[in-house]
Amino acid sequence: MSYKHKKVISIGTVNELTGLSLRQIRYYEERGLIYPERTKRGTRKYSFSDVEILLQIADKREEGVQTYEIRKDLQKTKKGKVMERMLRGQLNAHFKMNK
Amino acid sequence: MSYKHKKVISIGTVNELTGLSLRQIRYYEERGLIYPERTKRGTRKYSFSDVEILLQIADKREEGVQTYEIRKDLQKTKKGKVMERMLRGQLNAHFKMNK
DNA sequence: AAATTATGTCAGATTTTCTAACATAAAGAG
């Protein structure tokens, strides 16, 4: 896994990086917008990509978009990325285009 | 600054990523091998590149190399990288080779 | 023999994080 997706950042640092309050960060998790990992003892760990998503969320929220809508959008773009991969995989499998 | 160099990882997580004890991690700082940042309240923050360096240190230590030697080596390779950049900068300035 | 290196461990203080609850303004739904 890349540095971008490794879950190593604790919530206080995410707060500094995003400007979002701890409350907000936890709430967006509750609403299914982000999925931090937990250490064995229960403390949350975020990745840089989580931070990026949170910044997007902050923008959307400023525009007045509700978390429910934001979640749908996020899932849509996530699905988009999966589809991309699948297509690329298909292409590679059939035509061995890479490398 | 890239994700690789951003100081966002706390010492407990560094311990998990490297297998080094907290004591060791702090000691290597004391010996000038790594330079975590500090939050206003004093807790240490490391980057992924710090983690990489710590893994190198762990290898060297297993070979019995002392921290003093390791530090010199690290500074040497750091200097090497600076030189590289300078040279590349020179080249670019004079010949505009990029892009 | 004496000093240094590299760790472990302990103790107490401080900081960070967690959950759960209560409060509330603003927005949405019927």
Next chain:
DNA sequence: CTCTTTATGTTAGAAAATCTGACATAATTT
């Protein structure tokens, strides 16, 4: 226009993480 939900703040107490400083010690170096 009431009722509910959304999105946040705040508070409180507990638990987890981190900090410094000290003492101990085996292994090396000097």
